Amino acid sequence: MSLSESRRTVPFLAALLPFAVMIATMMTTILVFDGSPHLPLLIGAVVAGLVAWHYGHSWKHIEGYIYEGITKVLPAVVILMLVGLLISSWVAGGVVGTMVYYGLEYLSPAYFLPTLMLICAVSTLMMGSSWSTIGTLGVAGMAAGVSMGLPPAALAGAIVSGAFFGDKMSPLSDTTILASGIAGTEIFAHIRHMLYTTVPGLIIALVVFTAMAGGHEGAALDQAITAVITHLRADSVISPWLFLIPLAVPALALARVPAVPTLIVGIVLGSLAYLFVQGGDVASLFNLLQSGYVADTGNAGVDKLLSQGGLDAMMYTISLAIIAMIFGGIMERTGMLNALVGGVVALARSGRSLCAVTVGSSFLTNVVTAEQYISIIIPGRLYAGAFRDKGLHPKNLSRALEDGGTITSALVPWSTDAIFVYSALGVSAWSYAPYAVLNYSVPLISIAMALAGFAIVSSRNAEAPLSPAD
Numbered sequence: 001m002s003l004s005e006s007r008r009t010v011p012f013l014a015a016l017l018p019f020a021v022m023i024a025t026m027m028t029t030i031l032v033f034d035g036s037p038h039l040p041l042l043i044g045a046v047v048a049g050l051v052a053w054h055y056g057h058s059w060k061h062i063e064g065y066i067y068e069g070i071t072k073v074l075p076a077v078v079i080l081m082l083v084g085l086l087i088s089s090w091v092a093g094g095v096v097g098t099m100v101y102y103g104l105e106y107l108s109p110a111y112f113l114p115t116l117m118l119i120c121a122v123s124t125l126m127m128g129s130s131w132s133t134i135g136t137l138g139v140a141g142m143a144a145g146v147s148m149g150l151p152p153a154a155l156a157g158a159i160v161s162g163a164f165f166g167d168k169m170s171p172l173s174d175t176t177i178l179a180s181g182i183a184g185t186e187i188f189a190h191i192r193h194m195l196y197t198t199v200p201g202l203i204i205a206l207v208v209f210t211a212m213a214g215g216h217e218g219a220a221l222d223q224a225i226t227a228v229i230t231h232l233r234a235d236s237v238i239s240p241w242l243f244l245i246p247l248a249v250p251a252l253a254l255a256r257v258p259a260v261p262t263l264i265v266g267i268v269l270g271s272l273a274y275l276f277v278q279g280g281d282v283a284s285l286f287n288l289l290q291s292g293y294v295a296d297t298g299n300a301g302v303d304k305l306l307s308q309g310g311l312d313a314m315m316y317t318i319s320l321a322i323i324a325m326i327f328g329g330i331m332e333r334t335g336m337l338n339a340l341v342g343g344v345v346a347l348a349r350s351g352r353s354l355c356a357v358t359v360g361s362s363f364l365t366n367v368v369t370a371e372q373y374i375s376i377i378i379p380g381r382l383y384a385g386a387f388r389d390k391g392l393h394p395k396n397l398s399r400a401l402e403d404g405g406t407i408t409s410a411l412v413p414w415s416t417d418a419i420f421v422y423s424a425l426g427v428s429a430w431s432y433a434p435y436a437v438l439n440y441s442v443p444l445i446s447i448a449m450a451l452a453g454f455a456i457v458s459s460r461n462a463e464a465p466l467s468p469a470d
Contacts, residue, residue, distance in 0.1 A: 007056035012343040014055070015336035018048035019368055022327065026414075030430060036316075037414050038323055041370075045327040052334040062330060069329015072371065073321050076416045080314045080321070080423055082263040083135040084292075087424065088309025089270030090139070091293040092285070094236040094278050095245050097306065099140035100147060101238045104229055109148040113209035116141045116155065117162035117438075121202070123250060124166025128173040129259055130417070133163045135424045136249050136266070142425050143306070147228040154212055156427035157435025160410050161205045165438055168198060168406050175372060175406040182380035183387075183398035193395040196455040197403055201442035208437045228302055235297040235306070237277050245269045308426070317423040321370075324414045328369035332378070337368055341382055354390055355400050355450035358383050359443050362404030370415040375405030393457045403446035407439050 022044025029035040049062050057065075090096050107115060119141070123133045138159040145155040167173050171187055180190040232238060248269060252262040271289070274280040288294070292310025295303045331337045341361045358379055365375040380401050387397045409417040411433050418429035425432075433440070449455055 010051065010055050010334060010336050010339050012339050014051055015331075015339035018044050018051055018327075018331065018336065019340065021047045023367075030413075036320070038320055041320075041323045041327050041414055045323070045330055048327060048330040048334070048336065051336065052330060055334070057334055062334075065329045065333035066326050067329075068333060069325040069327075070322055072329070072374075073325040073416060076321055076420070077318050079131060079259060079263065080318055080420060081311060082260065082267065083131070083420070083424055084309055084311050084314035085267045085289050086135060086263055086270065086309070087139055088288050088293045089267050089274060089285075090136075090245070091295075091306050091309055092278065092280065092288050093242070093245070093270040093273030094238065095242050095270055095273060096140050096143055097232050097236050098238050098240070098242040099137075099246065100144040101229060101232050102240070103140070103144035104147055107144070109150065111210070112145055112148060112150060113154060113158045113212055114206050116145065117158040117165075117205060117209055120159050120162030121165040124163045124173075125170045128167070128170040128176075130163035130167035131420055132249060132259060132262065133166065134159055134421060135263075136246050138163065139308075139424055140246070142427075147302075151435075152425075152427050153431040154209075154435045156421065156425045156432035157437065158205075158209055159425065160421060160432060160436045161202075161209075161438035164407055164410060164436075165198065165202055168402050168442075169194060175376060175402065178373060179376050179380070179398045179401045179406070182376060183384065183394040183401065185393075185395040185398040189395050190398045193399045193455070193457075194402060197399065197442050197446040197449060198407075198438075200445050201438045204441045205437035231297040231302040235295060235302065239277070242273060242277070245273060314423055317419045320414065321416050321419050324370035324416070324419070328371055328374065331368050332374065337365065337378060338382070340368065341365060341379060352450050352453050352456060354383070354386055354392070355396055355456055356447045358397065358400035359404035359446050359450070362401050363408045363443060366405060366409050366412050366415055370412060372406060372409040372415065372417055375409065376401045379405070391458050396456055400446065400450070403443050407442045410436060411439055 022040055025040035025043050026037055029040050030037060045066075052062050052065075053059065087096075103112075120133050120137060123137050124130050141159060142152070142155050146152055167175060169191060170176060171191060176191065177187060179185075180187045183190070185193075245266065249262060249266055252265060257265075271285055274285055275282070288310065290311050292308060292313050293306065295306035297303055297306070341364065361379045361383070362375045365378055366372065369375065380397065383397060384394070387394060409415045410421060411429060412418055413429035413433075415429075421432070422428050
């Protein structure tokens with residue numbers, strides 16, 4: 001009997017078991033025991049392995065699926081390590097302090113949240129990378145907002161909303177390129193079609209963040225901001241020339257320099273600023289790059305603000321990313337993910353419902369595999385034929401993949417995106433998800449529009465909406 005004959009197709013309910021066990025264990029560990037998500041993901045991976053073994057997969061092959069899953073996250077691991085070094089070098093070099101200082105000087109707390117979201121959106125539109133924006137401007141914006149007394153979870157939600165708007169809409173973004181390529185859509189037609197769901201989400205987020213920030217004013221806050229500014233001045237050299245360092249990151253990205261060398265340039269510039277602007281020495285530089293920068297300004301709030309970064313600080317999130325991909329690798333390579341998604345697509349009876357189901361399936365793939373790219377690739381491949389059969393233009397598919405995949409990844413606490421946000425901003429997805437308004441409003445808008453038949457076009461005419469019978 002051949003290997004393929006010894007393996008049996010995993011049915012829907014059996015494929016659901018590891019996912020259900022992981023979710024139940026995760027909720028208990030996080031909400032009841034206030035623990036970390038590492039062990040629940042590992043338990044889910046063990047159950048997935050047992051199910052795979054029961055259906056004919058040998059341990060040797062299951063082990064291969066694990067290593068394959070880990071391999072997929074290695075690029076993210078490299079970037080996580082570099083961002084840890086970048087944050088510590090920028091804090092030590094006075095870059096973060098300078099950005100916080102001028103942000104407190106010129107931005108009102110009443111408009112800080114919507115302004116921060118728009119800054120992150122524009123930055124990511126230019127660079128095409130949400131991680132680059134979050135790890136640079138997001139870190140500085142977080143520090144400035146905390147100094148103003150704004151809630152960290154709300155600040156992280158604004159940063160994530162802006163960064164993922166840009167990531168979704170930028171022609172330089174790898175997810176935008178991937179979704180249009182998988183669906184077979186011209187990239188700018190894909191971007192124009194996403195305006196229907198993404199711009200309303202951006203407007204809703206702007207309204208919510210403006211309303212939230214309105215009460216953060218008063219004499220007490222002014223005094224607190226003045227104290228932060230004073231201690232920032234006392235701790236390090238503050239100079240507008242230091243803005244050249246964060247400006248170098250989008251400049252390199254626009255020049256199509258890849259993320260890793262761009263981040264390395266940022267680390268080098270931050271380190272040089274520490275040595276030659278702040279007057280540090282090489283020994284202390286190496287120490288803070290490894291362990292993180294520790295501020296000692298005499299102000300507890302400022303010290304907490306500036307004490308961050310370092311290679312060591314990334315190990316928690318790196319281990320979580322690796323474990324998440326162990327679970328995702330087994331679920332994907334054994335066909336259990338396909339069984340789950342296939343069970344969902346059976347719900348689609350019309351072209352409209354197929355678009356809505358695709359959004360939900362992409363989100364489900366994010367939850368199961370913890371990986372944004374897989375949430376685009378697998379549903380894209382599975383549903384391409386169904387979209388053709390129902391006479392739907394492929395740009396409907398590409399938009400649904402981004403509405404359900406790209407935009408929701410940061411909402412899944414064990415996904416690589418949420419892990420990165422936690423490592424850079426220090427706020428978990430459990431906390432910031434309610435404030436990531438754009439990230440959950442866009443898929444809801446997309447589903448509602450799909451079911452209503454609005455902005456769903458046929459393949460016969462790329463601009464003609466579906467008829468009521470479709």
